Amino acid sequence: MHLTKTSPHGERGALGRRASAVRFSQDFTVLTVFGIVLSLLVPTAALAGPGPRKSHTLPTTKTVPQLDGDLSDACWKGALRVESFARFGGSTPVSERTEAWATTDGKTLYVAFHCHDSHPELIRASETQRGSGAVYGDDHITVLIDSQHQHRGLSAFSINPLGTLYHTLEGGTADNITWAGDWRGASKRVADGWTCELAIPFGLMRHPTKSKVFGMQLIRQLAREPNFVIWPAVPSEAQSLSLLAQNAPDIHLAQPMPDATPKPVFLPYTIGTAKSNGESGRVGLDIKYPFSTTLTGLMAINPDFQTIEQNVASVNFSYNEQFVADRRPFFAEGSEFLPDADLFYSQRIPQFDTGMKVVGRDGATSIGLVASEARSTKTDRDAMAFSLKQAIGLYSEVGVSGTADNLYGLVASRVARAHGTYGWLAKDRRNTFYARRTQSWLGAQPKGSDSVLYLNSSATNGKPSYTLIRSQLSADFISTLGLIQNQDRQGWSVSTGLHNQFDRGRLFSYDLKLDYNQADRLTSGAFFYENLTSTASVQTRKGTSLSLDASQGRREDSATTRYKDFSTGIGLGWNQRTLFQGGGLRVGQGRQGGLPTTDLNFGQGFLVSKPLSVSTSYNQQKRGTTTTRQAIATGTFRLDTLRTLSARLISQNGSGNAANVGARNGTNLYLAYTQRSRSNGADIFVILGDPNANNTKTQATLKLVRPY
Template sequence: MVAKRFFVPGLLGFVLALIIFLPLFSQTTSTNKLVLRAGPGIKVDGQLAEPIWRRSLRGESLLVPHPEREGAEGMSTQVFLHQDGQFLYVGFICQDSQPDQITATLNQRDDDLRNDDSIYVLFLGGKNLEYIYFFGLNLLNTQLDGRLNLVEGNKDVAWGPKWLSAVQKNAKGWTAEVAIPLEMFPSSGEEVRLNILVSRVIPRLDPVFWGGPLEPAFSLEQINLFQPLLLQQREKRLQGASFLLARQTPEDKTPLIGGLDLKYSFSTALTTRVLLFPEFGLVEPDEEWLNFTPYELKIPEKRDFFQDIFSLTDQEFNLFYTKRIRDIQAGIKVKGNFPWSEFVLLSTYAPEDKIRRIPTSSYHLAMVRLFPLPWLSVRLTGSSRVDQKNTWGNIGFDWRMDLSSGFTLRGQLAQSFGEKKEDNFALALFSSWQVKSTQFNLGFLRISRNFGDNLVKIGYIPDDNRQEIRAQLLQTFKLKTELIDSFHLGAKGYIYWGLDNTLRSWAGEGLASLEFKSYWSIGLTFKKEYMLNEIYPEGFPGLEDKVDLDLWNEYRASMKDISLFDQDYVFSLFNPVVGTFYYLYMGKKEYWNYQAGFFSRFDKGQGGRFELEIKRGQFFVRDFTLFRLFKDLAISRTVFLEYSLYYLDFNFEIPPAYKSTNIHILKVDNRLSDRVNINIFFLANTALDKITFQLRTRYIFWAPRGVVEFVVQRGSRYFRETNEDTAAFLRLSYQF
């Protein structure tokens, strides 16, 4: 305990020193990098009809937010990015619910287009990031380009290279394509590094009075929103890294090991990656969450070998859940990305997982997705886990039909294989309608009794043995006031039965929120939930009285088939008991949970976000109060800080359910230069008596080939696992 008391203040002092004394200027603005590989050229005609646009990189995350915009329903903007080694292509689909009111009057090059409907592409560049380069376009294909000097504050529209553009108007709005030459950006010969944003101006909705040279397209207060974009200018067939890893861990691992990370491109559309002896201890640890369900939580993936397939396998029935794989000794992945299809093949070899009691196993995934029609996509997925004694697997088929701009149908059919040979099918059907300011979703699921028992060996599903109906309605009301932009009302709920038609659970949830003409919103939520105690000990001797410990354990062991996944956790929630030598049973046949909450959010993009949430309610047999806080801060162009706090006052003392809990998560990213990066991760969970600290440093000592990484970590990096172990890793890599 003495070590813990001194550990936290010492860490906070160290973090403060890093923030104050280390240099605060560098060549980037964000840590989330988009990578764009070279592909075939595009004919710039403004239609976005070529198949390559369908498989291009989506760029909605680059859109500048417009918090002051009024009446924005039906004004969605889609952004697409592509490059061929010579040009960066940016495509816009600008939907407009009033296409007859689109303004396009200016036809002279470098006219101030802010009074016209227009789109913009902006870059942050220069030797010291002292310029913003901008390219604008209206519906008459009038081009505007120039640069804004951030030091002197002047705008120079005389500057500008020759670039290509085209526009088209249609019944739903308009589309635009721009092609910006890459020769204007510094290049290493193999790649181009950019900092980019895109914007759309709708003059009839945007404020009339502007305070900056590029407003309302862009405000200088939003400079921290620029995101890094890496263009791989010349495709190398063989890329990779060989590395030497020295590690000191409590686990029985070789202290010195070598490995390979190889990538081979058969073409721009077909690549493979081979990984030998990776060390996932170099990856940022999992974050701790509070679980207000009887189900297993789904944890985000942070390991880059799995990250690019995590979204591809994120289905209603997740047939391949990469967090089931703890460590691997070898892995191979093949990805294909074509105009009308994409596929992924993956195999890994994992050593014995002693903590989860999983023997040495191999994991496999095959996924093929087809786009036979512009409005239709279909996907076939298969996965398996194989060890010396058993084989588990899943196969599924899912589809999506965008029948109109506001109506979508999607579904999934799946079957699992393993120890349970029967009742292992699942079906999901969903529909979504959106008309102007109204959105409605409706879904139906039928999941057989044994589907999840097999699937969870390799995939993810919260629960099985259910027939479920889901519904959600969201209505937006635009308010023409000086302060408030819109008022939102929402409702969602579900009800599900077991396959024997026993009502197991239902819930209803309501939302009311205000969105102000800024980046701020506030709201109220309320949720009521009914849940049947399926493991209630009907007729058990001594119910609500003293129960002999051995007798209770015998009863617990007899409950072999609990449909919910995490049986120990569920058993403690549904059947809470107290005592050491005997149990005093406190469970109920059915539970009525509820929670009421207030939230306040401010979202100005990375480095300018704030969230506050307060909830009170009852979870099973105990009252609770929850306080959640999130804040991220761009201290400079190089230093980003992110802090999360969960405070839970919960009068429930039965492990593994929650006691009163504090969860603190602090992240610091300090990019000292293009060559040096320092990351700090700190987590404290008082309910688990868990502290995790990780310091990661990365130094490119021989650009761009030689990289050295050093990581020191205390505590477990896995969700809800605890230890006080200290580990250190040093990796030397040579990239080729």
């Protein structure tokens, strides 16, 4: 969307502006009242959840464990002991016994597991790099913590049999250990399985002041089984990952969790780059300040984004711009508290000079605010996005969000949204009704709007889910910071799906899905597009998968531009149950955007040796006479848990369609060395080349990060 200078009177005049503003105000009021009325009228059970939660008291110990994976420490003898782990998302009995213990010294939560295994030779343990989500492909345990005791958000702390640690904090955080906060753990292989010990400081958790209670759940996953086991057992009507926080039992402490005095963490960096035509250097600073134990402020001054390996858009055809996830730490931290991507798509801000963020959840209220200022870039720009949500019970909420984008020399754009969600449980189903209204402005002039009504009913494994969406998006809706698709439409979307997975037998899981979308032009009422898509896939216990997909539709972009689309595809996967050696192939053909199209997608992973793994992918699409190819190869050599050598090669040629703005041509190779520290938090990065260039660059970069 290109903005141009406009008359202060606009197209509708003052009367139209006032009418639109009144309508938006009315919609906001209606949605807010809607949420409040629902919270008062619906039955208490519908808001409170599946039933009363269990309660346990956590014993206090004077001696702490050695954290070597050996469970002979005296503290475990007086700890809270649990053994009644139950299957989650399945009906078969638990195959292996699991024991766990928990205790505290008042400052730290200590948890231990004994994962018994009658077939220890089948234990999978491959990932050695701390902070890698690949531990979820290994045998592992996870401690889930609802530190705010609001039953809406969770932090997860995981460890595999090699002692490799991985965590996700509620709201997200950067990966510098000092910045995020450190925790420890150790594992040990024993004759009948493996054991582990974890130490999680309460200061790492975002808990209310003087809190003496939190929620906790314990999980064990055998890599050879689809469904994990959990303590305590979760009722069948609540066996959904999205409902875990609602079912976490209450863990009571003898004394409040310590409230650390808020103090800032300074994370300055120094970077130097040597090129064939000279040298350059720059410095920058990130600051993290916890306003409270639940609300965090961040600031970035002259941030470095050039050394962060970004995701790459695929070469597949699309009528709209593709969504590409943002890996930059400033935007990733606390992203779940910010507006949806159609309002705030952080890729719209490639660089800035100064940025600020406030994110967190305080009781039933969550807040996200981000603002940035750019003066040294090609375009002077001030951008801002915010989101404020108020929870009502366990499954409902109301909220407002918005963005403001000031591109100097152009009229500023504004977007504001109000939404309400009502959720309830009915037997084994979770139902959600969602409504929203969004209004945009260009300067002081109201422009287009967006409205959505959404109804979803989802159930446990083996039972179908349903979704019905009614949406409307104006042709003149403006969201310069958002990712907008298919403007000038009003229509319906209907989908149903069925997922099931099995604890025994050759078949591991299957998925079936059917989607239908239809829309007319909002301005004229003429036909816009419709599409019917069906997919089916099965996966065996040995990791072989087969998938089939087919779609048929039609689209009219104008009175003279009409497309009849169709496509079919078949995919085959192998070694899908392994961590580094899985692969897959998909071929498809059809007609898209008025041209015959063929697709080829291939991927393969290799475990060259225990510390060295390689992943490769090749994507090719031919549309008419144009062929676009994209090849990506990434290698990682794990020197130890905190040091790695890596390399990535991206080669792409041909021409992508105009909507795929992420498409690029050329061949780029870069090498990198990464070293993280637990002692002083200092990180070192050495990069040969440029991770995000279109072509290989002859340059060397040294980056030093040292927190204070």
